Amino acid sequence: xxxxxxxxxxxxxxxxxxxxxxxxxxxxxxxxxxxxxxxxxxxxxxxxxxxxxxxxxxxxxxxxxxxxxxxxxxxxxxxxxxxxxxxxxxxxxxxxxxxxxxxxxxxxxxxxxxxxxxxxxxxxxxxxxxxxxxxxxxxxxxxxxxxxxxxxxxxxxxxxxxxxxxxxxxxxxxxxxxxxxxxxxxxxxxxxxxxxxxxxxxxxxxxxxxxxxxxxxxxxxxxxxxxxxxxxxxxxxxxxxxxxxxxxxxxxxxxxxxxxxxxxxxxxxxxxxxxxxxxxxxxxxxxxxxxxxxxxxxxxxxxxxxxxxxxxxxxxxxxxxxxxxxxxxxxxxxxxxxxxxxxxxxxxxxxxxxxxxxxxxxxxxxxxxxxxxxxxxxxxxxxxxxxxxxxxxxxxxxxxxxxxxxxxxxx
Numbered sequence: 001x002x003x004x005x006x007x008x009x010x011x012x013x014x015x016x017x018x019x020x021x022x023x024x025x026x027x028x029x030x031x032x033x034x035x036x037x038x039x040x041x042x043x044x045x046x047x048x049x050x051x052x053x054x055x056x057x058x059x060x061x062x063x064x065x066x067x068x069x070x071x072x073x074x075x076x077x078x079x080x081x082x083x084x085x086x087x088x089x090x091x092x093x094x095x096x097x098x099x100x101x102x103x104x105x106x107x108x109x110x111x112x113x114x115x116x117x118x119x120x121x122x123x124x125x126x127x128x129x130x131x132x133x134x135x136x137x138x139x140x141x142x143x144x145x146x147x148x149x150x151x152x153x154x155x156x157x158x159x160x161x162x163x164x165x166x167x168x169x170x171x172x173x174x175x176x177x178x179x180x181x182x183x184x185x186x187x188x189x190x191x192x193x194x195x196x197x198x199x200x201x202x203x204x205x206x207x208x209x210x211x212x213x214x215x216x217x218x219x220x221x222x223x224x225x226x227x228x229x230x231x232x233x234x235x236x237x238x239x240x241x242x243x244x245x246x247x248x249x250x251x252x253x254x255x256x257x258x259x260x261x262x263x264x265x266x267x268x269x270x271x272x273x274x275x276x277x278x279x280x281x282x283x284x285x286x287x288x289x290x291x292x293x294x295x296x297x298x299x300x301x302x303x304x305x306x307x308x309x310x311x312x313x314x315x316x317x318x319x320x321x322x323x324x325x326x327x328x329x330x331x332x333x334x335x336x337x338x339x340x341x342x343x344x345x346x347x348x349x350x351x352x353x354x355x356x357x358x359x360x361x362x363x364x365x366x367x368x369x370x371x372x373x374x375x376x377x378x379x380x381x382x383x384x385x386x387x388x389x390x391x392x393x394x395x396x397x398x399x400x401x402x403x404x405x406x407x408x409x410x411x
Contacts, residue, residue, distance in 0.1 A: 043096065044094040044095060044096050045094065045095060045096070045097070045098050045130055046092055046093075046094055046130065047066070047092065047093050047094070047095060047101070047127065047130045047131065048092045048130065048131045048132075049064070049089055049090065049091055049092070049103060049131070049132045050089075050090050050131070050132075050133060051088075051089055051090075051132055051133055051134060051135055051136055052086065052087045052088050052089060052135055052136070053084075053087040053089060053105070053107060053123065053135070053136050053138050054087075054135040054136065054137050054138065055087065055107070055109055055121065055137070055138045055139060056139065056263060057109040057110055057111055057112070057117075057119065057121070057138075057139075057196070058109060058110060058111070058112050058117060059084055059087040059107055059108070059109045059117070059138070060083070060084070060108045060109060060110070060117035061081040061082055061083045061084055061107070061108045061117075062078075062081065062082055062084060062089060062105050062106065062107045062108070063077070063078035063079070063080065063081045063082060063105070063106050064077035064078050064082075064089075064091065064103060064104070064105055064106075065077060065103075065104040065105075065106070065161055065166075066093070066095065066101050066102070066103055066104070066127075067101065067102045067104060067163060067166040067167070068095070068097045068099055068100075068101050069099060069100045069101070069102070069167075069170075070097070070099035070100070071097055071099065072163055072167065073163055074104075074161075074162055074163040074166065075093075075095060077091065077093050078091075081106075081108060089105070089136065098130070100126065100127070101126070101127045102124055102125065102126050102127065102166065102170070103123075103124070103125050103126075103127060103132055103136070104122065104123070104124050104161060104166055105121075105122070105123040105124075105136060105138065106120060106121075106122060106161060106210075107120065107121040107122070107123060107138050108120060109121050109138070109196075110196060111196065111197050113197075114197070114199060116199075116205070118196075118199070118204070118205040118206075118207070118209055119195070119196035119204075119209050120143075120209045120210040120213070121138045121139065121140065121142070121143045122138075122142060122143045122146040122147070122161065123136050123137065123138035123142055124142060124146065124166065124169060124170075125137075139264075139267060140189045140190075140192040140193045140196065140264065141185065141189045141264070141267045141268070143192055143213070144185060144188035144189045144192050144217065145169060145172055145173075145185065146161075146165065146166075146169045147160065147188075147192075147210075147213055147214045147217045148172070148188065148217055148221065148314055149165050149166075149168035149169035149171075149172055150162070150165035150168075150214060151214065151217050151218040151221045151314075152168050152221070152314055153165050153168050155214075157211055157214060157215065158211075160210060160211075160214050171311055171334060172311075172314070174299075174300055174311045175299055175300070175311055175313065176294070176299050176300065177270070178270075178292075178294060178295075179270045179271075179274070180288075180292045180294075180295055181295075181313075182268040182269075182270045182271045183271060183277050183278065183281075183288060184230075184288060184314075185268060186264075186265065186268050186271045186278050187220075187230065187235075187278070187281065187288065188217055188220070189264055189267070189268070190253060190257075190260050190261075190264060190278070190282075191216065191235060191249075191253060192213055193260055193263065193264055194249075194252070194253040194256065194260060195209070195212065195213060195216075196209070197256075198252065200245060201243060201245055201246050201249075202243065202245045203242065203243040203245065203246075204243070204246075212242055212243065215238075215241075215242050216235070216238045216239060216242065219234070219237070219238035219241065220234060220235065220238060221314060221315075222352070223238075224288075224290070224314075224315045224351075225315050225317050225351045225352040226351065226352040226353055228289065228290045228315070228351060229287045229288060229289040229290065230287065230288040231284070231287045232250045232281060232282055232283075232284045233250075233284070235249060235250045236248075236249055236250050250282060253282060254282040254283060257278075257279065257282060261275055261278070265278075290315060290356075293357075295313060295315075296349070296356040296357040297347075297349065297356065297357045297358075297359040298310040298311065298312045298316075298319065298347050298349060298359055299311045299312065299313070301347070301359065301361055303338070303361075303363065303364055303372070305366050305371050305372055306337060306338045306366050307335065307336070307337060307338065308335070308336045308337075308338055308345065308361075308363075309334060309335050309336075310334055310347065311334055312334065312349055313349070315349075315351055316349035316350060316351065316356065317350055317351055317352060318330055318331070318332055318349075318350050319331055319332065319347060319348065319349055319350065320346075320347070320348045320350070321336060321345060321346070321347050322345065322346045322347075322348075323338070323339050323342045323344070323345050324342055324343055324344060324345075326339075328346075328348075338363055338366075342363050343362070343363055344360060344361060344362050344363055345360070345361050345363060346358050346359070346360050346361075347359045347361070
């Protein structure tokens, strides 16, 4: 219990005529008890942040939010931006929760070669208990991932930083670190970096950088959900809907490509190792498409007793999950209680205009306590088949080894 006073009062009521001195004393004690209960305060815990922001950009100010996982709520720490010197962050706050918490910083920053810090970055780091002392990384990659998560949850343009967006951001961190995923993130990271470094883009550099960035990423997410691809022209179409001063945005980004790659791609090692796709994408010679097998099914599917967990890609607008021959359930949840006696589950991702592939998983038997039967837990050869259909043209069959998260494809 989170209260300083916890009492159990049992009162036997008697008529005034039969009341004794003991009864009167008990009534007085009860009144005191009620008074103490009324004055009782909920216990609060002190959280402390004493660190600095690590960024390639110059940091001017910040404001803080805290997301509590168990309560699924966001606490606003600062309503106004706090100026900082040498990127230092130093503040305390109180909260009634002692569950796992994440600090979300909204940071005003900008390149060192610009006088103003007009760009906005978002940083997300976990608390170690009730404190943070390690440096907080803040860059356009984390910002792009957070804005993508906000777009997946249809956040309002005026409320991009919120509990549901933070929850979705943490889910994105669980996705497999594949090349196609890093390529997708690189497109968004580079456009945010370019937007931060060109003051000619008037709307973004007059205080609306976060809003402009979010709207661009939301347009691109809508496109990939609808067409299952992104072309460089989609970027130009998106920015011109927002601000006409951003004409030739993709071309200007391409002309500054080498500097952008040097400053950003160290955060995406697979792209840094092979940047050909990114270069060709911004020339218009190639498109980002979702013909990769693993991009068409949910990821990280695991069974832990009677609980099934998985993650899904941003281009899935929704999912259906179906146990055996039961009616499919439309959902965006990633944790499911397995109904008793279930033998298999089919999970299908859906874009704007139809379905992706079906992942079929054979459920391991579990006992009444929710534990997987020991003799099956030790078996490594329990396999599941996923039937992958891509736009009706390409069909693949894959085997998924339960509990390992590894896919093996056959044509």
